[in-house]
Every structure is written in structure tokens, then in C-alpha cells.
Amino acid sequence: MRNIRRNPDIIWREEEEARDEALRAMERGDDASGEGTVLLVESGMMHQLNLLGGEIWKLLDGIDEERLVDTLAMTFDIDRETLSMDVRDFLIDIDGRGWLVHE
């Protein structure tokens, strides 16, 4: 299985305060999808990722999809099949934007 990395041309940072708030909201069972926990800039355009997207993004240091899902399962209390599907959808989306490098 191929390892996946972030495109190194993309500038990004974690929004720590937003991430803490999103984690608290998730624990309370509230919707945290509006919180941008990672901010990234690509070709002059600024984007933000929500909690799941942000956690995936931070892990893309040369990791395969299976291990990615295993690691996320420690944070997200979602059944494995749904989590795998969400991860797959997210990766397809950002790959289409040119944000990934496959090894």
C-alpha cells in the first residue's frame, strides 16, 4: 500500500484554540464541523480543515491509509467502516486539489 504525504508547497498551521474547542464540542456530542482546526494556504488561497480533516492532514507524513484509519480511531469514536469511508472521501477530495504526494 502506498504512503501518502502532504504536498510540501502547501503552507499550513494548526489552529490550536479551534482544535481544543472542537474536541470539547465532540466530547459533549455537539456538532464541531464549523471549527477550522487547520489553516492552509495554497497558491495564495486560504482554506481551513475541520477537526477530522485537520487530524488526517497532520498525520500525512508518509503514512498508508490503513495505518491512518487505525490512528484516527483512537481519537474518533466512530465505527470503523464509517471512519474509513470519511477518510477515503477526504483523501480523494484533497488529492484532486493537488494537496497530496504519493510515494
Place this chain on the structure above:
Amino acid sequence: MSRIPFSPVTINWTLTFRCNFNCRHCYSRPEKAPELPTEQVKEIMAKVAKYKVPFINYGGGEPLLRSDLFELTSYATCLGFNVSMNTNGFLMTREKAALAGESGFKTVGISIDSTRPEVHDDFRNIKGSHKKAVSAAKFLKEQGVRLTISSVICRINHTEFEDLVRQARDLGAEQISLHNYKCAGMGFTNKDELDLSPAEWKEFYLKAIALREKATDIRISMDDPITATIHKAPEQAIVKGSTCGKLSLNIRANGDVTPCGFIPVVIGNLLTDDLKDLWDHSNVLEKMRNKKPKEKCLTCKHYEDCLGGCTARAYATTGDFNSPDPHCWVAK
């Protein structure tokens, strides 16, 4: 609108107010402030780096007049910043272009306001300045430094912006920024002569946005909140209205902090104040982030996206952040 990022994403940094030019629109000519020595600039850079600010852009005055420019840029790059600058290009040589690359500049922006050399030279008050700007762009490209072009849209060029885009593309720029005219500094003094009417701004933006949508080989950037009346901000837009004080801050030559280069309201000084403290607790920033509609904005259907347009222009012309942008073409 989603939450304000925990610290600025961009710091616009005026390292010096000195300039070898005297442009008719310049916001910073009347500005005077003592210039910090190298070590104090580095001290501030280190403090700012603590808050993971990703971008620093040196604005004018003319950054190339600082003899420590490349030393500061190497230092900033080591701290993790992505550094860029805007220069008039007059002092750029092949050697300096090489130093720009070596010191870590991610991009360098050259100001060119017309494709006609005599018009650019007259606007910038320096004979030969267009030729030098074009040479500067070529030196940077030769040295593999990523190039952007900046043009201030005003009376001299608003009907010729397509030529400006073509010129930037021919020079190998990856982006052209079509800056809106700011009524600050000399820009305020000369606004009757240089600024466009609201109807002319509308006409310019309608055409420029159409061109931007078609352009595939160069990015056309127009950072003006008033365009929210023409097209909705992209879904992922992080903030609405003016971005200053929400995504960016400005540092002056003496370390003073202002919301943006065009709003001369000092909220602190980074030799003594903490960036995050200013970012989180400044009353001025709070007012800019929570503007209240006034006059025609009260009934405007675009307010949610436009937030009254450019706060700097409103403040420069009325002294009130909340006033409608004087460039706004929406009828009362």
C-alpha cells in the same frame, strides 16, 4: 464567519519608511518613524515566530534600502517564516536577486503601474523606473526567485489592466495583484486626481473578475471586500469584509503595530507588547472585527459578505470604521 485565527496569518512589515521614489499614490511618504536596528528587528521576529505566523511581507518604504535586508530575511526564514517583499525594483541588481534567492525570499513583488514606460515613470516620479522594474523582474527570474507583480489601480491605468496582466505574464510572474486605490498618505492628498468614481470601480471590477475567471496561466488577485457586491465570496473564505486585523497586522519601522498599513492607529509596540495579547485584546481590532452597519449599509443586502467594504478607506475619509466604503457603488 468562522473564528478569527489564533494569531495573524500575515504580518506586513515596513522595515523602513525611507524610499528612493516619491510616488503620487504612496501611503507611506508622509510617515516618519525611527528605524529599528538589526538586532531589535530580529528580537521582534523571534517574538512573532512564537505564535507561528506563517507569512511576513515587507512593504514600503523601499525594503532594498535596508542594508541588512538579506540578513534579516535569512534569520526570518530560519525561524520558519515565508518571507516576501514589495519593491519598486530600482535597486535590484543581478547580485541582489541572487541574494534574494539565497536568503530565502519565497516571492518578490515588483510594482509596475503601466505598460507604457512614460506613464509609469511619471506616476512614480522617477525617469527610467519602468525600465528598471522590468530588469528587476528579469534578474529575479534568472535567479529562480518566484515573481509577482503589483499594480495600483487608479485613473492612469483602470482601462488598461488587461495590458498589465499581459505584461506580468510576459515577465513570467505567477501572480499579479491589482490593488485597489487607498486614500492614505499621498493617496489621500491626490485622491481627487487619481481615485475612480464608484461607477468606474464597478466597471473595473466587473471586467477584471471576468478576466480572472478565464486566466489559467497567471493568478489575478484583487483583495477588495467591495467585490462582494459582484460575486459571493468563495465558500471557504475564512473571514468576510476587510482582512486586516482578522488575518493580518502591520508592523511599522519602529515596531509599532497597526491593523493595516493604511490605518494609522497604533495598538501597541512589539518591543514591549506581546503579539498575542494585542491580537486578543486590542479594542481597535475588536471594533474592526465587529463592525456595525451604518447609513446605506443598514439596508444593504450585501452587508453580510461586504461588511461595509474597506475599513481603511472608510476610516480615512470619515474617521469612522463603520461608514460605508467610499468606493461603494450601491445606491442609497
